[in-house]
Amino acid sequence: MPLGTDYARQDCSLARALEIVGERWTMLILRDCFLGVRRFTDFQAHLDISRAVLSARLEALVADGLLTRTGSGHPSYELTETGIALWPAMFALLQWGDRLTTPGAPRRLYRHVGCGDLGPDGRCEACGRHPAPRDVEARPGPGADPTLRDDAVSVALRQPHRLLEPLALR
Amino acid sequence: MPLGTDYARQDCSLARALEIVGERWTMLILRDCFLGVRRFTDFQAHLDISRAVLSARLEALVADGLLTRTGSGHPSYELTETGIALWPAMFALLQWGDRLTTPGAPRRLYRHVGCGDLGPDGRCEACGRHPAPRDVEARPGPGADPTLRDDAVSVALRQPHRLLEPLALR
DNA sequence: TACCTTAAGTTCGATCATCAGACCAAATGG
DNA sequence: CCATTTGGTCTGATGATCGAACTTAAGGTA
Numbered sequence: 197m198p199l200g201t202d203y204a205r206q207d208c209s210l211a212r213a214l215e216i217v218g219e220r221w222t223m224l225i226l227r228d229c230f231l232g233v234r235r236f237t238d239f240q241a242h243l244d245i246s247r248a249v250l251s252a253r254l255e256a257l258v259a260d261g262l263l264t265r266t267g268s269g270h271p272s273y274e275l276t277e278t279g280i281a282l283w284p285a286m287f288a289l290l291q292w293g294d295r296l297t298t299p300g301a302p303r304r305l306y307r308h309v310g311c312g313d314l315g316p317d318g319r320c321e322a323c324g325r326h327p328a329p330r331d332v333e334a335r336p337g338p339g340a341d342p343t344l345r346d347d348a349v350s351v352a353l354r355q356p357h358r359l360l361e362p363l364a365l366r
Numbered sequence: 367m368p369l370g371t372d373y374a375r376q377d378c379s380l381a382r383a384l385e386i387v388g389e390r391w392t393m394l395i396l397r398d399c400f401l402g403v404r405r406f407t408d409f410q411a412h413l414d415i416s417r418a419v420l421s422a423r424l425e426a427l428v429a430d431g432l433l434t435r436t437g438s439g440h441p442s443y444e445l446t447e448t449g450i451a452l453w454p455a456m457f458a459l460l461q462w463g464d465r466l467t468t469p470g471a472p473r474r475l476y477r478h479v480g481c482g483d484l485g486p487d488g489r490c491e492a493c494g495r496h497p498a499p500r501d502v503e504a505r506p507g508p509g510a511d512p513t514l515r516d517d518a519v520s521v522a523l524r525q526p527h528r529l530l531e532p533l534a535l536r
Numbered sequence: 537t538a539c540c541t542t543a544a545g546t547t548c549g550a551t552c553a554t555c556a557g558a559c560c561a562a563a564t565g566g
Numbered sequence: 567c568c569a570t571t572t573g574g575t576c577t578g579a580t581g582a583t584c585g586a587a588c589t590t591a592a593g594g595t596a
Contacts, residue, residue, distance in 0.1 A: 201553085203394065205414060207514045209473050210397050210456065213463025218393065220554080224373065227380050236573050244375060246555055251574060269563050270572055278466060284487065285458035287378065292455050293383025296448060303379050317496070318452065326487070344377045371582085390583080406544050416584055421545060439592050440543055 216260050218281065222253055223289075226275070226282060229263065229327060232363035233349060234272045239298050242349035275360065283329045290293060291316045294339070301339035308356065309333050329359040375388055386430050387452065391415050393459075396445070396452060399433065399500060402533035404442045404520060412519035425528065445530065453499045454488060461486045464509070471509035479503050499529040 201219055203211040213275035217223055219281055224243055240250055254273055257263040265271045289308075294302045295316070306314040309331050312322025320327055336342070336355035342354065352363045370388055373381035387393055394413055404411055410420055423442055427433040432449035435441045457476075464472045465486070475485040479501050482492025490497055505526035506512070512524065520535045 201390075201399075205396065205514055207473060207511045207520075208394075208397065208460075209463035209467065210460045211394060211463075212467040213459050216392060216463075216466075217459075218388075218390070220371075220388070223384055223388065224376065224378075224381060227378065237571085240573095247574065248556095248576080249554065281465070282462055285455060285462050288455035288458045289383050289387075290380045292387075292452055293379035293381075294453070296386075297379065297382040303377060341377045344375055350377075407542085410544095416578095418547085418585095419583065455545065 213285075216256075216262070219253070219256075221249060222257070223286070225250070225253055225257070226262070226279065227286065227290075228349075229273065229275045229279065230283065230286070230359050231334065232352060232357060232359070232361050234274060234362055235270065236273075238349050238363070238365065239273075242345075258312040280329060280360070284326070287314075287318045291318075298339040302337035303339040303341075305335050305337040307333045307335070332359045333357065334359060383455075386426075386432070389423070389440040390428075391419060392427070393456070395420070395423055395427070396432070396449065397456065397460075399443065399445045399449065400453065400456070400529050401523060402527060402529070404444060404532055405440065406443075407531065408519050408533070409443075411517040412515075423480065450499060450530070454496070457484075457488045462490075468509040472507035473509040473511075473519050475505050477503045477505070477526075481491075502529045503527065504529060 202215050217226065225239060225245075228239055228242055233242060236250065236254070239245070239254075240247060243250070254265070256261065257279075258265050258273075260278075261276055262282070263273045264276055265273055290304075293326065308314060308320035308323065308325075308327040311327070312320045312334065314327070315321050318326050333356050334353075337355055344350075348364065348365050352365055356365075357363065372385050387396065391413065395409060395415075398409055398412055403412060406420065406424070409415070409424075410417060413420070424433065424435070427449075428435050428443075431446055432452070434445045434446055435443055456519075478484060478490035478493065478495075478497040481497070482490045484497070484502065486490050488496050503526050504523075506524055514520075518535050519533065522535055525534075527533065
């Protein structure tokens with residue numbers, strides 16, 4: 197592992213987790229995977245990330261078993277079960293950011309499909325359970341700023357859609 | 367904010383959260399705060415972090431309202447309510463790292479004081495609630511590696527102790 | 537009070553990571 | 567069969583991190 201990106205000699209699971217998902221851009225790439233982004237160009241258009249870094253991150257995520265790369269030609273990157281298991285941590289961090297930066301006006305809302313909205317703890321307010329990401333639908337909230345971006349991915353994300361389902365682009 | 371550490375033009379609460387806690391070392395500093403570390407030298411001894419970076423991170427965390435700096439002389443850094451609100455996200459990430467890297471042998475165990483152990487979702491297995499960090503006791507688990515470090519902080523952390531309580535050092 | 541040690545940083549040159557942009561080969565579409 | 571798109575790699579410039587030396591102030595001791 198390259199120097200400056202690991203936390204050697206830290207006997208801690210948080211340090212181990214951060215060695216995998218703690219580098220710059222990695223969490224945002226995984227967020228896009230949950231939102232249905234699967235192709236190199238779409239990540240790049242949505243994230244304004246250098247191609248070299250995107251390439252390195254995707255390769256590392258595949259090597260660490262969080263993503264699969266399928267298709268001999270233009271590949272498709274999809275979350276594995278290990279990657280999907282990050283959802284509770286990602287949702288908790290997202291909620292913390294929401295309450296801190298735009299109190300009372302979430303940028304995105306999450307709903308247990310056919311049931312109720314998700315509370316700050318990830319529990320469905322109707323049935324009281326923690327739904328799996330496959331059963332969650334995301335849609336823009338009152339704090340969203342549609343003027344910020346207009347790439348194809350951002351536009352597609354303005355429609356409500358299920359997590360992990362491929363985005364309708366092109 | 368310094369260039370290369372922000373995610374401008376991302377209309378996303380996760381990006382906002384990562385601008386605050388996503389930089390290298392920041393999450394580990396906050397972890398130490400939960401474990402009771404409060405002084406500059408102790409962070410430095412426990413983390414093997416450059417003094418310059420530690421100084422910059424602490425300053426940023428105080429500016430962002432996650433830590434307070436008290437004491438005119440040798441200061442003490444403590445979590446604010448905003449910082450403490452990060453606990454669910456941190457615990458979720460920690461559990462993910464634990465299950466991924468040392469399956470079946472957690473490096474650290476967490477217990478709802480006077481009640482039961484915490485499950486992977488942060489819920490007390492006895493009473494079913496999500497206890498606040500003040501009511502949680504941490505202790506080494508079967509996956510811990512006591513040969514890795516022997517600084518004063520690591521040694522003190524081998525005793526069970528409540529989160530947020532100052533560590534007994536010196 | 538004077539002296540010594542420790543704590544809490546700052547400063548410095550070297551190294552590592554990231555950036556924007558040019559370049560390139562394979563896959564796809566017509 | 568050719569043009570375009572996709573999925574990268576390569577390069578020089580810039581920003582971040584590193585370890586080590588240096589500085590200043592606080593606390594302890596005689």
